[in-house]
Amino acid sequence: MTQEYTLQMKDISKVFFNNKVLNSVNLNVKSGEIHALLGENGAGKSTLMNILFGMPVIHSTGGFEGEVIIDGKRVDIKSPKESLDLGIGMVHQEFMLIPGFSITENIKLNRETTKNNLLSRVFSSKLKTLDTKSMNRDARECLDTLGMDVNEKSKIAGLPIGHMQFVEIAREIDKRNIKLLVFDEPTAVLAESEADNLLNAMKTLADTGIAILFITHRLDEVMQVADNITILRDGEVVSLKQKEQTSVSELAELMVGRRIEGIMNSNKDEKSFDDKEIILKIRNLRVSMRGEQVKGINLDVRKGEILGIGGLAGQGKIGIANGIMGLYPTQGEIYLEDKKLELNNPKESIKNGIGFVSEDRKGIGLLLDSSIELNIAMTAMQMQNKFIIKLLPFTQMNKGKIRKHALKMIKDLDIRCRGPHQMTKRLSGGNQQKVCIARALTLNPDILLVSEPTRGIDVGAKKLVLDLLVKLNNQLGMTIVMTSSELGELRSVCSRIAIISEGKLEGILMPTDSDVDFGLMMSGEYHKINRGEAL
Amino acid sequence: MAETIRKITNSIGLPRIIITLFFILTCVMAVLLELPIDMLTHQVLVRIGMNGVFVLAMVPAILSGTGPNFGLSLGIICGLIGGLMSIELNLYDGWGFAAAIVIAIPIAVIVGWVYAQLLNRVKGSEMMIATYTGFSIVFLMSIGWLIMPFKSPEMVWPIGKGLRVTISLGERFADILNELWEFPIGKVKIPTGLLLFFFVCCILVWLFLRSKTGLALKASGANPKFSLACGINVDKNRITGTILSTVLGAVGIIVYAQSYGFFQLYQAPLMMAFPAVAAVLIGGASAQKAKISNVILGVFLFQGLLTVSLPVASSIIKEGNISESLRMIVQNGIILYALTKVNGGE
Numbered sequence: 117m118t119q120e121y122t123l124q125m126k127d128i129s130k131v132f133f134n135n136k137v138l139n140s141v142n143l144n145v146k147s148g149e150i151h152a153l154l155g156e157n158g159a160g161k162s163t164l165m166n167i168l169f170g171m172p173v174i175h176s177t178g179g180f181e182g183e184v185i186i187d188g189k190r191v192d193i194k195s196p197k198e199s200l201d202l203g204i205g206m207v208h209q210e211f212m213l214i215p216g217f218s219i220t221e222n223i224k225l226n227r228e229t230t231k232n233n234l235l236s237r238v239f240s241s242k243l244k245t246l247d248t249k250s251m252n253r254d255a256r257e258c259l260d261t262l263g264m265d266v267n268e269k270s271k272i273a274g275l276p277i278g279h280m281q282f283v284e285i286a287r288e289i290d291k292r293n294i295k296l297l298v299f300d301e302p303t304a305v306l307a308e309s310e311a312d313n314l315l316n317a318m319k320t321l322a323d324t325g326i327a328i329l330f331i332t333h334r335l336d337e338v339m340q341v342a343d344n345i346t347i348l349r350d351g352e353v354v355s356l357k358q359k360e361q362t363s364v365s366e367l368a369e370l371m372v373g374r375r376i377e378g379i380m381n382s383n384k385d386e387k388s389f390d391d392k393e394i395i396l397k398i399r400n401l402r403v404s405m406r407g408e409q410v411k412g413i414n415l416d417v418r419k420g421e422i423l424g425i426g427g428l429a430g431q432g433k434i435g436i437a438n439g440i441m442g443l444y445p446t447q448g449e450i451y452l453e454d455k456k457l458e459l460n461n462p463k464e465s466i467k468n469g470i471g472f473v474s475e476d477r478k479g480i481g482l483l484l485d486s487s488i489e490l491n492i493a494m495t496a497m498q499m500q501n502k503f504i505i506k507l508l509p510f511t512q513m514n515k516g517k518i519r520k521h522a523l524k525m526i527k528d529l530d531i532r533c534r535g536p537h538q539m540t541k542r543l544s545g546g547n548q549q550k551v552c553i554a555r556a557l558t559l560n561p562d563i564l565l566v567s568e569p570t571r572g573i574d575v576g577a578k579k580l581v582l583d584l585l586v587k588l589n590n591q592l593g594m595t596i597v598m599t600s601s602e603l604g605e606l607r608s609v610c611s612r613i614a615i616i617s618e619g620k621l622e623g624i625l626m627p628t629d630s631d632v633d634f635g636l637m638m639s640g641e642y643h644k645i646n647r648g649e650a651l
Numbered sequence: 652m653a654e655t656i657r658k659i660t661n662s663i664g665l666p667r668i669i670i671t672l673f674f675i676l677t678c679v680m681a682v683l684l685e686l687p688i689d690m691l692t693h694q695v696l697v698r699i700g701m702n703g704v705f706v707l708a709m710v711p712a713i714l715s716g717t718g719p720n721f722g723l724s725l726g727i728i729c730g731l732i733g734g735l736m737s738i739e740l741n742l743y744d745g746w747g748f749a750a751a752i753v754i755a756i757p758i759a760v761i762v763g764w765v766y767a768q769l770l771n772r773v774k775g776s777e778m779m780i781a782t783y784t785g786f787s788i789v790f791l792m793s794i795g796w797l798i799m800p801f802k803s804p805e806m807v808w809p810i811g812k813g814l815r816v817t818i819s820l821g822e823r824f825a826d827i828l829n830e831l832w833e834f835p836i837g838k839v840k841i842p843t844g845l846l847l848f849f850f851v852c853c854i855l856v857w858l859f860l861r862s863k864t865g866l867a868l869k870a871s872g873a874n875p876k877f878s879l880a881c882g883i884n885v886d887k888n889r890i891t892g893t894i895l896s897t898v899l900g901a902v903g904i905i906v907y908a909q910s911y912g913f914f915q916l917y918q919a920p921l922m923m924a925f926p927a928v929a930a931v932l933i934g935g936a937s938a939q940k941a942k943i944s945n946v947i948l949g950v951f952l953f954q955g956l957l958t959v960s961l962p963v964a965s966s967i968i969k970e971g972n973i974s975e976s977l978r979m980i981v982q983n984g985i986i987l988y989a990l991t992k993v994n995g996g997e
Contacts, residue, residue: 182855311888369823445882460881462881463882465882467882474880480876480877480879480880481880482874483870483877484874486869495881497863498863498866498881499881504863510858511862511863511864512858513716513863
């Protein structure tokens with residue numbers, strides 16, 4: 117019975133620094149099967165793959181529990197090299213190809229076929245000549261299997277992205293012993309027609325008897341090609357489905373699940389902000405932020421609300437706040453209470469009353485080697501001339517005022533520290549986040565943009581930070597735009613949630629809307645389905 | 652016990668402990684060899700004052716994020732031009748010294764601005780670019796010194812064209828700071844004016860670093876992305892830092908020359924940046940962080956070690972030039988050691 121499975125992963129558990137990221141995960145893939153692995157960011161997909169490939173990160177953090185079985189034999193994979201020898205191949209999301217080499221050379225790199233010549237006979241086998249003809253023939257064969265009619269001698273540089281992806285796959289299938297091929301979100305970078313080609317190629321490959329593990333969050337693709345579907349959520353297998361027995365909406369619901377961390381904003385549901393004035397109007401916003409492209413978003417923020425911006429990683433939600441602040445090249449129009457905001461100028465954004473708490477706390481949010489008080493005061497000092505003693509033409513910082521303000525903030529926001537002079541790099545993540553928020557608050561902003569406020573901080577601190585945001589909103593009436601990857605968090609705090617998919621606004625939901633809607637919107641299926649119904 | 656020792660070692664830093672121990676060792680040897688301690692002490696104090704401003708010039712450059720100013724020669728050349736102009740104007744004593752500084756500063760501001768434009772275009776490799784900018788400008792000015800239209804017979808060659816290699820300040824403003832309010836403690840003469848000038852410069856820079864501009868400059872260097880998000884113009888602050896460093900280099904050479912007694916032209920400024928960089932690094936600075944205390948400690952350790960080790964070396968090895976070679980080995984050894992610490996101040 118076990119013999120028919122190419123890959124079995126049994127009861128896999130993995131703990132990272134007391135944080136259980138995988139809990140008794142089982143995964144079985146038969147030969148010739150396309151098995152989809154679904155899950156949100158942070159559901160444990162990557163960790164599972166790291167275990168399969170024996171990545172050093174797994175072993176340097178204490179290994180894992182459970183067993184990996186390949187072709188019925190228990191294996192102990194300690195390095196990526198060993199997994200290759202066992203016949204497991206990976207098609208990466210980012211291509212690992214050498215642009216200056218031809219397709220054949222890339223496919224055959226380090227596995228070249230060679231033939232003897234005079235020198236190699238006399239000296240060593242390292243001097244053998246490349247057998248270009250047979251290499252080209254092999255490459256041609258692989259490309260044909262994939263239905264790709266590009267010349268195998270052309271260089272990688274200049275090929276369309278879709279073709280590069282195929283070369284990656286060709287390289288994997290050229291390894292004769294390949295049994296299992298892992299596709300890690302292969303269609304993320306492809307256009308729709310290219311993606312279709314890829315899916316067809318996957319089917320062809322599966323027909324030749326190779327087992328395929330397909331990691332993605334595009335649900336329609338799963339429904340197109342997969343035979344079986346395993347859904348991970350929070351490090352656990354929530355469901356194993358056969359394609360025939362499920363639907364896109366069911367998958368969406370299973371993927372997202374309901375994880376409300378207690379309703380924190382008690383009056384958010386009672387209040388309606390529909391009649392409130394629009395404080396921030398975004399029209400056709402385009403932000404070129406690497407990995408988080410925003411491709412034309414229209415969004416209105418009403419005064420006094422907490423607007424959530426959600427979506428999967430890499431879809432562009434992070435880019436919005438960064439674009440409004442002018443930190444990345446931005447196009448489009450932004451209006452603040454009907455006043456047009458100058459783009460690409462952080463100074464203007466701050467002067468017009470926008471406060472920003474960056475998602476990159478250590479990179480952008482803090483001066484790590486400076487004291488808490490200086491961090492809190494810096495922006496206000498530079499932008500609003502607060503905390504400055506003027507002795508024209510000279511200036512000096514007003515240490516007394518800075519200290520007083522810092523002490524007040526430390527008390528108000530409950531920053532746990534040894535005092536206002538402590539360096540911010542010695543603080544814990546949650547307290548660092550509070551320092552960032554304190555810095556933004558010192559500017560007395562009308563709108564507070566908060567990106568990923570709970571990333572990388574522990575559960576207790578998470579709640580404190582979220583409570584703080586709610587308090588600011590309720591007591592000071594501050595308008596807050598909160599960007600977060602954690603849907604549960606958005607649903608517990610926000611009055612409306614905008615979901616971003618592929619750089620565009622997919623839709624705006626109420627926190628009380630169903631899991632199905634959230635799941636569909638996050639995977640970008642919502643409109644496709646609704647359009648389908650309309651037709 | 653071991654824990655406390657480790658704590659102390661960490662807070663002072665291993666490099667400083669090693670250099671300090673080495674310094675103490677040479678001092679002990681100087682006493683054992685019965686060298687004139689009072690003379691040596693005087694020399695150490697003078698050399699601290701002479702070189703202090705150069706070391707101080709590193710602080711604004713490091714803090715603004717351009718790294719230690721290896722292109723200090725640019726500032727030095729501006730200072731030299733200021734000094735030569737002062738002689739050309741036939742000024743003496745305090746006026747001569749003041750005029751040299753006043754003329755040098757605007758030149759240094761302009762040169763610093765141009766140099767900063769270059770540094771802003773090569774972010775990430777400033778140190779290497781700065782080193783070679785310094786070298787290039789020294790050789791360019793070797794031609795410059797030949798063709799500049801100075802007329803004063805004190806400065807030009809008696810026959811032929813161009814400025815002399817060394818120009819004596821003997822009757823102009825040599826030792827003007829050294830002898831200002833000089834007083835003896837025992838047999839040791841304290842160069843009050845010189846040290847005072849250095850400390851005043853330190854205080855001015857310290858005050859600047861607490862001003863609005865100074866804080867913005869520090870933020871730009873410490874975290875450019877943070878500064879951008881705060882609306883701070885990072886490039887502008889890097890320009891400010893570079894200009895300030897160049898100006899301090901210009902002032903530094905005038906202070907140095909009045910104590911040395913000569914202006915040295917042509918190849919002399921070539922390597923002057925390195926001892927200054929080494930001193931600030933030994934003082935505990937890194938390529939990203941520097942404090943005034945690093946400057947004072949660094950210049951004391953570096954110049955102290957250099958001053959004492961030379962007579963110690965020459966009394967141990969008496970053959971001719973070997974002591975000079977030893978001095979070069981010690982000096983460059985310290986510089987080399989300091990440069991290995993450039994990325995880790997802690």
